[in-house]
Amino acid sequence: MADHVNNTRVFIDCDDTLLLFDSEGEANLYGFWKGDPYKVNEELVNVLRQTCKTCFTLIIWSGGGKKYAKAVSDEVFGDLGEIDAWFCKDFTTFDLVRSEDIVIDDQALTVPGVQLRPDDTERLRELLHDHAGMFPIA
Numbered sequence: 001m002a003d004h005v006n007n008t009r010v011f012i013d014c015d016d017t018l019l020l021f022d023s024e025g026e027a028n029l030y031g032f033w034k035g036d037p038y039k040v041n042e043e044l045v046n047v048l049r050q051t052c053k054t055c056f057t058l059i060i061w062s063g064g065g066k067k068y069a070k071a072v073s074d075e076v077f078g079d080l081g082e083i084d085a086w087f088c089k090d091f092t093t094f095d096l097v098r099s100e101d102i103v104i105d106d107q108a109l110t111v112p113g114v115q116l117r118p119d120d121t122e123r124l125r126e127l128l129h130d131h132a133g134m135f136p137i138a
């Protein structure tokens, strides 16, 4: 049994967070499904790929619903088992976020936890590193 259990969860938005659409500033509702041009936010994805190795729980969610979140997740992460869950991001799921959790989104949400912008990967690295230190080396 570990002395410390890190159950911090990371909630990650899809549109304009994991996927950066070319049409900046415009709403891209279902942009991935519609075929709107985008780039994958590789810097963020790389940090998150490292993260899954330290037992963080990664949750992808989207205002476009669970299936949209899963589709974006498969595109970005492939099917490598890094992601733990997919949710619709709305008033029915905001209560899932706890004060020790991390939320990455291009928009401010009314949820507890630390909220980070999609390009704030430096701070994300720091936060995850701090939490990872709670784990005994296996």
Ligand SMILES: [Mg+2]
Pocket: 013, 014, 015, 016, 017, 105, 106, 107
């Ligand atoms: Mg978004």
